Amino acid sequence: MANEDKKDFNEMLQRSNGMPKIQIIDDEKAIKKYGGERMYFAPPMDYDNIMKTIPFGKVITTGEIREYFAKHNNADFTDPITSGVFVSIAAWASHQREDNKTPFWRTLKAHGELNKKYPGGIEEQKQLLEDEGHTIIKKGRTNIRYYVKDYEKVLATLT
Numbered sequence: 001m002a003n004e005d006k007k008d009f010n011e012m013l014q015r016s017n018g019m020p021k022i023q024i025i026d027d028e029k030a031i032k033k034y035g036g037e038r039m040y041f042a043p044p045m046d047y048d049n050i051m052k053t054i055p056f057g058k059v060i061t062t063g064e065i066r067e068y069f070a071k072h073n074n075a076d077f078t079d080p081i082t083s084g085v086f087v088s089i090a091a092w093a094s095h096q097r098e099d100n101k102t103p104f105w106r107t108l109k110a111h112g113e114l115n116k117k118y119p120g121g122i123e124e125q126k127q128l129l130e131d132e133g134h135t136i137i138k139k140g141r142t143n144i145r146y147y148v149k150d151y152e153k154v155l156a157t158l159t
Contacts, residue, residue, distance in 0.1 A: 024039075034076060046069070059134070060156045062107060091107075
């Protein structure tokens with residue numbers, strides 16, 4: 001996202017844009033990749049609500065949230081593109097609020113990777129996670145990425 005300081009992310013968080021909804025896809029490549037044709041779209045507020053349930057010391061991945069939504073909405077999968085965008089919207093909306101904060105730093109990308117698109121970038125997310133007892137590891141030489149070490153051991157369970 002660009003120009004974050006000029007956007008009202010809390011207003012964006014409230015937009016449902018016809019969601020939740022299920023769309024049937026017919027692209028064979030996508031069906032094979034995602035394991036079915038029923039693609040679920042959750043509104044941004046649903047991501048925020050899930051992210052707020054992740055307790056201190058625990059983490060979740062966007063993929064885990066997507067699986068939860070698909071399972072609980074009779075879908076084969078949840079759209080990965082809107083998921084990434086809506087998780088970022090929830091993070092920036094929280095950053096713009098004085099209260100009712102969302103612990104967005106506990107929501108990781110695939111494989112426990114930190115999200116450079118969050119407010120404060122990698123450095124802020126890294127610090128917040130370390131403050132909760134997590135160890136952050138650096139991978140790569142030129143394309144450097146940061147991950148929560150052994151994130152699988154501290155994954156929150158969505159019910």
